[in-house]
Amino acid sequence: MKNFKNSGIEWLGEIPEHWEVVKGFFLFFSKKELNLNFQCKDRLALTLNGVIEKSISQNDGLNPLDFRTYQIFEKNDLVFKLIDLDNINTSRVGYVHKKGIMSSAYIRLISKNKNYPKYFFYYYYNLYIKQIFNNLGTGVRATLKPDELLSIKLCYPPLKEQEQIANFLDEKCEKIQNFIEKKEKLLSLLQEQKQALINETITKGLDKNVKLKNSGIEWLGEIPEHWEVRKLKMLFSFGNGLNITKADFISFGIPCISYGEIHSKYPCRLDLSVHKLPFVSETYLNDKPQSLLSKGDFVFADTSEDIEGSGNFTCIQSNIPLFAGYHTIILRPKTQIYSLYFSFLFDSIFVRNQIREKVWGVKVFSITKSILKEVQCFIPPLKEQEQIANFLDEKCEKIDSLITKIKKQIELIKEYKTTLINEAVCGRINN
Structure with missing residues (x-):
């Protein structure tokens, strides 16, 4: 001992x-x-x-x-x-x-x-x-x-112990890295599976026997015969978030969603009964009421550091008042839609690729209202929008649950690796 x-x-x-x-x-x-x-x-x-x-x-x-x-x-x-x-x-x-x-x-x-x-x-x-x-x-x-x-x-x-500790850590860290690589590969497969499910369902619907028609979009092919193809400018009105900076955030007031939270924290959906945001002054209620959001509104980040993030958005899921913040574009439905369906639609490769083809920039990619207005969308009947959204919600929730579990496993093994190295280099492990 x-x-x-x-x-x-x-x-x-x-x-x-x-x-x-x-x-x-x-x-x-x-x-x-x-x-x-x-x-x-x-x-x-x-x-x-x-x-x-x-x-x-x-x-x-x-x-x-x-x-x-x-x-x-x-x-x-x-x-x-x-x-x-x-x-x-x-x-x-x-x-x-x-x-x-x-x-x-x-x-x-x-x-x-x-x-x-x-x-x-x-x-x-x-x-x-x-x-x-x-x-x-x-x-x-x-x-x-x-x-x-x-x-x-x-x-x-002593030299012999240096060698023993290094060899011990080499062996352990190699096993840990192999475990992480396998889990990350599984993560990629699950994410691909989820994306493929969304893309297939969003473009073909749930009825495998439905009669199809030419979508009129060359690279897409056929869609259900009774669906419409319309541009976003026909379905939504467009607005801007607050022209503020991080310095305008305060401890209490009205919650505010800016492009940073859209990219890193709350993509696709935002529910203020669960999610936390910074605050801005209540004076914006009088000064900038047009930037106030309602349930069912969409908020797009207007800049991205990479092409993959172009088109990132969130959909407002609660009735709690909140503002769209800096570097955001607001989309408000002009007609009755099922917002959860459009949340899946906007996250599909079909919509994402339309945006990515038009964004411009080098280190920062900019998205404009003009780009979003010209995005083409499939519009099933309202009831079918709901059915598709509920189907995808159930299926994606199961996939997301697996993804969360695997990410937690990776996080725990990385924590174990950190502890293992610390204890070994300090001589607190009998190897």
């Missing part, structure tokens, strides 16, 4: 009594060796999932001469991107598995003593996940410099 001692480091806690605590300077040095003679052509990249190989021809807009500005990394080096530490999707830590070149912006640590670098990768990765680096970064972009990185104290187990 191991005896433990206080490491003297707040975020570390207790470590085995025979382990040392040393600064990074004792074990590593930082070096930048530029690829000036173009001697190395194996291009590597540091991603959130570690170091990966990249084709030299995939130069991301750079010409080959620019690779002379890249720095050389050797196998067993540790590599860090410690810029914008407040953003976990920007900063990252990796272990180099082969000689290659990477961005000159990265920090390269080379072992200078007899140690097992893979163990220290896991140690630094643990600090990264626990966001220890975040509190140490300085400057406007919260950057950690090589000397600051090397000043961080490290656990220093």
Whole structure:
């Protein structure tokens, strides 16, 4: 049984009594060796999932001469991107598995003593996940410099234990990653199944024996004979959300849905009896009543950071007063419709592709009222809209329940991985 001692480091806690605590300077040095003679052509990249190989021809807009500005990394080096530490999707830590070149912006640590670098990768990765680096970064972009990185104290187990811990974590993390990949593949299949179900039902209806007619839309083909094809401008009136910013939000008032919530939190449906939103002043009730929403209204985000998000929307499901906020377009029904049917219709590839073909932009894609007004829709009789919507609601709820369950499994295994690495690098697991 191991005896433990206080490491003297707040975020570390207790470590085995025979382990040392040393600064990074004792074990590593930082070096930048530029690829000036173009001697190395194996291009590597540091991603959130570690170091990966990249084709030299995939130069991301750079010409080959620019690779002379890249720095050389050797196998067993540790590599860090410690810029914008407040953003976990920007900063990252990796272990180099082969000689290659990477961005000159990265920090390269080379072992200078007899140690097992893979163990220290896991140690630094643990600090990264626990966001220890975040509190140490300085400057406007919260950057950690090589000397600051090397000043961080490290656990220093005997060499044999370093190797045992690293091998133990390699084996466990590989199993965890395989589990995650299988679950993510299953997620993709379920999402494809859901989308295919929506697309088929939205374009063909529920009656497999119904007589069909040419839709008049070349790439679509046939639809039920008794359905209509109409543009959104014939079915909805269009309006704008409030011309505000995040600075206009307050602690109490009228709830407000802006494009950010549509993209990330409440796509397709919004029910204020369940979902929470920021608030704006009640003075907008008098100043901007046209931006007030009612049950059955639709709100589209008018910008997206990627083409896939173009056409993201939400449908108002409750009678609680709320406003459409910034970067939104309001669609209000001009005729009687079953809103849940249109929620599925707007989420179908049929409608999404019409929008994606017309949006414009490079890094930000803009959607206008003009684009939405020209979108063509299938209009079954009202009763059939309800039947289709209820059918899809039931089927998609089962698929969504499975998706939620699998996402929870992935979340739990990732939490387990984080705990496992932390306990192992601190010597608190008997492997």
